[in-house]
Amino acid sequence: MQTEELIRTLTSDCAPVRPLAHPGWRAAAWFAISLGYVAAVVAAIGLRPDISSKLADLKFLLEVGAAFLTSMMAAAAAFCAGCPGRPVWERFAPVPFLALWLASLGQGCWREWLAAGAAGLAIRPDLVCFPIIVAIGIIPGLLIFIMIRRGAPIAPFSTMGLAALAAAALGAAALRLLHTEDASIMVLVWQFGSVALLTGLEALFGRFFLRWPTLQEALAADRRVAR
Amino acid sequence: MSDRADTKARRDREEHWRAHLRSAQDGDGRAYAQLLSELLPMLRRIVTHKWPNAPDIEDVVQEVLVSLHTVRHTYDPNRPFMPWFMTITTRRIADAARRRYARSTNETTVDVMPETFSGDETKTEQETSDDQEALRKVMSTLPDGQRQAIDLLKIQGLSLQEASQITGKSVASLKVAVHRAIKAMRDALERKT
Numbered sequence: 001m002q003t004e005e006l007i008r009t010l011t012s013d014c015a016p017v018r019p020l021a022h023p024g025w026r027a028a029a030w031f032a033i034s035l036g037y038v039a040a041v042v043a044a045i046g047l048r049p050d051i052s053s054k055l056a057d058l059k060f061l062l063e064v065g066a067a068f069l070t071s072m073m074a075a076a077a078a079f080c081a082g083c084p085g086r087p088v089w090e091r092f093a094p095v096p097f098l099a100l101w102l103a104s105l106g107q108g109c110w111r112e113w114l115a116a117g118a119a120g121l122a123i124r125p126d127l128v129c130f131p132i133i134v135a136i137g138i139i140p141g142l143l144i145f146i147m148i149r150r151g152a153p154i155a156p157f158s159t160m161g162l163a164a165l166a167a168a169a170l171g172a173a174a175l176r177l178l179h180t181e182d183a184s185i186m187v188l189v190w191q192f193g194s195v196a197l198l199t200g201l202e203a204l205f206g207r208f209f210l211r212w213p214t215l216q217e218a219l220a221a222d223r224r225v226a227r
Numbered sequence: 228m229s230d231r232a233d234t235k236a237r238r239d240r241e242e243h244w245r246a247h248l249r250s251a252q253d254g255d256g257r258a259y260a261q262l263l264s265e266l267l268p269m270l271r272r273i274v275t276h277k278w279p280n281a282p283d284i285e286d287v288v289q290e291v292l293v294s295l296h297t298v299r300h301t302y303d304p305n306r307p308f309m310p311w312f313m314t315i316t317t318r319r320i321a322d323a324a325r326r327r328y329a330r331s332t333n334e335t336t337v338d339v340m341p342e343t344f345s346g347d348e349t350k351t352e353q354e355t356s357d358d359q360e361a362l363r364k365v366m367s368t369l370p371d372g373q374r375q376a377i378d379l380l381k382i383q384g385l386s387l388q389e390a391s392q393i394t395g396k397s398v399a400s401l402k403v404a405v406h407r408a409i410k411a412m413r414d415a416l417e418r419k420t
Contacts, residue, residue, distance in 0.1 A: 001289070003285055003288055003289055003292070004264075005265045006292060006293075007259065007260055007267070007292065008298045009253075010259075010263065010293070011256045011257075011259045011260035012256060013256070014251060014254055014255070014256035014259050015254055016252065016253050016254030017252050017254075017299060017300040017302065018252075018300060019252055019300055019301075019302065019303060020300055020301050020303070022303070032333035063284065082301065083301050083303065084298065084301060084302075084310070084311045084312075084315045084318075085302075085306060085307065085309075085310035085311035085312075085313075085314050086306075129328065142274075143397060150300075150301075151301055152294075152298035152301045152315060152318075154314055154315065154318040155318075174268050211362065212290070212293075212294050212297070212319060212322060213293070213294075213297050214292045214293070215289070217295045217297075218293050218296055219299065
């Protein structure tokens with residue numbers, strides 16, 4: 001096909017398209033829906049028995065708050081990564097909150113090391129964390145996946161990684177409200193580790209899930225819009 | 228003065244394309260066709276510049292146009308046009324180059340397609356005649372016993388027992404003679420090629 005003919009094909013019967021909303025609004029919409037879902041799951045399972053004392057603990061609030069903010073900022077960054085022409089620094093928006101989350105866990109590990117020595121940093125198997133984070137994060141994960149597919153696949157690895165971080169961090173934050181595990185080293189290894197693993201794994205599949213459509217796929221999509 | 232004029236021209240062009248893309252998002256096919264037609268020469272220059280050894284520049288240009296079309300809803304009318312356009316173009320060219328490279332690693336480029344040596348139907352008459360001549364020449368250099376063994380067993384197609392009766396040699400010595408003759412012929416042919 002000649003290029004001029006291709007232009008005629010693409011522009012004839014050109015259906016109106018709705019421009020994507022600002023990434024901030026899309027992130028806010030995703031976070032609000034996901035937060036509602038997570039709140040319902042937490043209410044259904046039941047909060048941890050010591051929640052009232054934990055809510056008075058500044059370290060706990062800082063840690064959970066940083067996880068929620070990481071989730072929200074990662075979602076905003078994932079939506080920015082699908083909008084061509086936006087500055088690259090926006091993709092690093094969750095980094096300060098991720099660092100704060102990691103720092104609060106690191107500070108907890110340091111305190112436990114000072115209090116109990118090597119015994120304070122003992123790692124025991126806690127295999128429920130990973131499946132619970134996946135179970136809580138799967139619906140927000142699917143929702144954000146559908147939403148990022150509306151964007152352009154200009155940075156597939158970082159877009160998928162950030163989307164996975166958003167969903168997994170939300171799952172990990174919810175887990176802190178359910179699961180009575182407060183040893184920082186355990187939270188670091190099993191909960192933060194699960195988030196890191198899920199983020200890395202999903203980022204690897206970025207190019208598989210987010211790819212440029214072929215001409216046939218583009219024309220088929222146009223026909224669907226026109227109908 | 229000229230710099231200022233250039234800047235103004237660039238700004239006007241940017242505004243012109245922004246307006247056309249906004250109209251395209253609203254479903255104005257004529258504005259959209261004009262936008263893509265105006266972008267086409269620049270797109271060809273960018274593809275040639277970014278990927279000078281592209282096997283088919285026009286194919287890549289078309290892939291970029293299809294990509295611009297499929298993600299035209301990602302353009303925010305409140306943001307500049309050129310960064311949006313350049314990001315898609317450069318990413319799409321890189322993606323096309325990566326895919327072509329990945330495909331080429333599984334392909335072997337040859338000037339002449341390889342042919343089987345054993346099937347006569349794949350050869351010209353001249354090649355068949357050349358092969359027979361080469362074999363005859365190599366056979367003539369073999370010792371008498373080996374040449375006779377090849378002649379009886381491989382050319383006339385006799386059994387080992389029949390050849391043994393004709394030559395008066397044992398079956399085992401005929402087998403050894405054929406083995407050594409074939410090895411000598413193979414070595415001689417390889418030396419020739």
